[in-house]
Amino acid sequence: MKLLARTTVIFLIYASVVAAAGTFVYYNFIRKIYYQYVDRTLSRRKLRVDNDLRLYLHSPADLAFWHRLDHNVEFVPLAAPGPPAAFSVRMMYNKLVNKTVPYRQLAAPVVFQGRPYRLELRTTMLDSQELLARIGQAGALLFGALLVGLLVLQHLLARRLWAPFYKTLGALQRYKLDQPEPVHLAPTRIPEFKELNAALNRLLNRNQRIYRRQREFTENAAHELQTPLAILRTKLDMLVQAPGLTEEQASHIEPLLDVTQRLTHLSRSLLLLAHLDQQLFFPTETVDLAAVIRTQLGQLREQLAGGSLTLATDLVDSLPVAANRSLLDILISNLLSNAIRHNVPGGTVRVTLTPQLLIVENTGRPRALPADQLFVRFRPGPERPPGSVGLGLAIARQICETSGFLLSYHYEEPGRHQMRVRM
Numbered sequence: 252m253k254l255l256a257r258t259t260v261i262f263l264i265y266a267s268v269v270a271a272a273g274t275f276v277y278y279n280f281i282r283k284i285y286y287q288y289v290d291r292t293l294s295r296r297k298l299r300v301d302n303d304l305r306l307y308l309h310s311p312a313d314l315a316f317w318h319r320l321d322h323n324v325e326f327v328p329l330a331a332p333g334p335p336a337a338f339s340v341r342m343m344y345n346k347l348v349n350k351t352v353p354y355r356q357l358a359a360p361v362v363f364q365g366r367p368y369r370l371e372l373r374t375t376m377l378d379s380q381e382l383l384a385r386i387g388q389a390g391a392l393l394f395g396a397l398l399v400g401l402l403v404l405q406h407l408l409a410r411r412l413w414a415p416f417y418k419t420l421g422a423l424q425r426y427k428l429d430q431p432e433p434v435h436l437a438p439t440r441i442p443e444f445k446e447l448n449a450a451l452n453r454l455l456n457r458n459q460r461i462y463r464r465q466r467e468f469t470e471n472a473a474h475e476l477q478t479p480l481a482i483l484r485t486k487l488d489m490l491v492q493a494p495g496l497t498e499e500q501a502s503h504i505e506p507l508l509d510v511t512q513r514l515t516h517l518s519r520s521l522l523l524l525a526h527l528d529q530q531l532f533f534p535t536e537t538v539d540l541a542a543v544i545r546t547q548l549g550q551l552r553e554q555l556a557g558g559s560l561t562l563a564t565d566l567v568d569s570l571p572v573a574a575n576r577s578l579l580d581i582l583i584s585n586l587l588s589n590a591i592r593h594n595v596p597g598g599t600v601r602v603t604l605t606p607q608l609l610i611v612e613n614t615g616r617p618r619a620l621p622a623d624q625l626f627v628r629f630r631p632g633p634e635r636p637p638g639s640v641g642l643g644l645a646i647a648r649q650i651c652e653t654s655g656f657l658l659s660y661h662y663e664e665p666g667r668h669q670m671r672v673r674m
Contacts, residue, residue: 259401259402259405262401263398263401266394266397267394270390270393270394271390273390274386274387274390277386277390278386281386285376285377286355289355289374289376290338290355290357292374293338293355293356293357293372293374294357296357296372297336297357297359297370297372300324300361300370300372301361304361304363308363310364311326311328311363311364314326314363314368323354323372323373323374324370324371324372324373325370325371325373326361326363326368326369326370326371327368327369327371328366328367328368329360329367329368329369330367331367332360332362332367333358333360333367333369334358334360335359335360336357336358336359336360337357337358337359338355338356338357339355339356339358340353340354340355340356340376341353341354341355341356341373342354343373345375352375352376353375353376354373354374354375354376355373355374355376356371356372356373357370357371357372357373358370358371359372412441414437415437415438415439415441415444415448416444416447418436418437419436419437419444419447419448419451422434422435422436422437423451426455428458428459428462433452433455433456433459434451434452434455436448436451436452476514480511480514483511484508484511487504487507487508487511488508490504491504491508534575535573535574535575535654536573536574536575536576537571537572537573538571538572538573538574538576538579539569539570539571540570540571540572540579540583540604540609541566541567541568541569541570541604542569543576543579543580543583544564544566544583544602544604544609545566547580547583547584547587548562548564548587548602550584551584551587551588551591554588554591555591555600558591558594558596558598559596559597560591560594560597560598560599560600561597561598561599561600562599562600562601562602563599563600563601563602564601564602564603565601565602565603565604566602566603566604567604567605567606570604570606572674574654575653575654578650578653578654579650579654581646581647581650582646582647582650582651582654582672585643585644585646585647586611586647586670586672587600587602587611588643589611589613589643589644589647589670590611590612590613590668590670591613593613593615593668594613594614594615595614595615595666598613598614598615599612599613599614600612600613601613606674607673607674608671608672608673608674609671609672609674610669610670610671610672611669611670612667612668612669612670613667613668614666614667614668615666615667615668616666616668617665617666618662618666619662619668620660620662620668622659622660625644625660626644626645626647626648626658627645644670647670651672656672656673656674657672657673658670658671658672659671659673
């Protein structure tokens with residue numbers, strides 16, 4: 252739910268609570284005023300009745316005749332003087348509306364020709380339930396008008412007042428860190444959006460400057476490292492082929508060649524990770540993942556044979572995916588190399604490919620590996636074999652995130668370790 256809609260809902264909930272409570276408050280207020288008005292009217296009628304008793308009525312027959320003329324005036328004879336005047340509500344049958352309706356009644360003691368009577372003056376009243384229903388209808392109409400007005404205002408506010416915010420959001424969604432031109436945010440006269448755009452401009456410009464410097468440093472460092480490493484390897488190869496090389500000299504040169512090879516691989520891996528971290532644009536194309544896996548397995552047959560490993564595959568004939576071909580080659584190569592490197596002598600490497608899932612499984616230690624550390628760069632620990640730079644799975648995880656895949660580790664008994672890539 253959007254912020255403006257959420258705010259409107261809160262306002263509507265508050266308004267509905269106030270309207271519901273206000274209906275009963277307003278009903279009690281109107282009822283009190285109405286009763287006061289009716290009681291005042293009955294009191295004035297009593298004064299007129301008292302005056303008529305003195306001036307115009309002469310016998311009890313006149314009292315009965317008055318009641319026949321006006322059923323709302325009644326004289327009830329008493330044996331003794333009655334209680335003081337009091338107001339009450341009395342339900343009586345009304346012939347005009349043909350139903351029982353509430354009456355407001357004033358009962359007061361009077362004396363006529365020396366005899367005590369109870370004077371009952373009545374007047375019809377609005378039904379309380381009907382009054383409450385009418386007030387509720389009026390409140391519902393008012394609340395409906397308020398609801399319609401708020402929805403219209405929300406629509407207008409979303410289109411006009413919040414337009415700069417949505418333009419800024421759209422510009423940020425289209426923003427890429429490696430784009431050469433700066434981000435241009437829409438101008439606005441609203442102070443809060445002005446401050447937001449100014450802060451975003453400062454942040455984005457600073458990030459672009461830092462990104463350019465990091466990119467230049469990474470490219471320069473990679474270039475400067477590759478050249479001396481290539482020269483060093485060439486010189487070492489020449490020394491190995493030089494005539495008169497003794498066995499002792501060769502024993503010193505061989506570790507240097509291994510270290511040089513490892514440094515070359517490390518510099519390339521770090522450069523690739525830097526590019527992946529910087530979210531550079533890698534063009535995508537339709538690549539047959541099954542064909543890539545078969546090609547990589549063919550290139551690794553010597554390593555499989557060297558470890559006396561058994562290869563088992565269950566691949567679909569073809570699986571086109573949208574990805575960068577070079578990154579996909581590196582991903583499959585790292586997963587397969589990891590399964591070979593961490594295997595046991597005479598173990599098994601099993602590769603399964605379905606339209607939704609790629610599973611690379613290898614036999615290994617009879618316990619699960621720490622899943623939270625497998626994808627850490629330069630991960631230390633006994634699981635890391637000699638000669639490994641510790642970046643293979645980190646690069647695989649980064650490639651999966653860049654390509655929109657999900658890489659995870661699973662362990663199944665007995666001693667089967669799986670790397671799963673969900674498409």
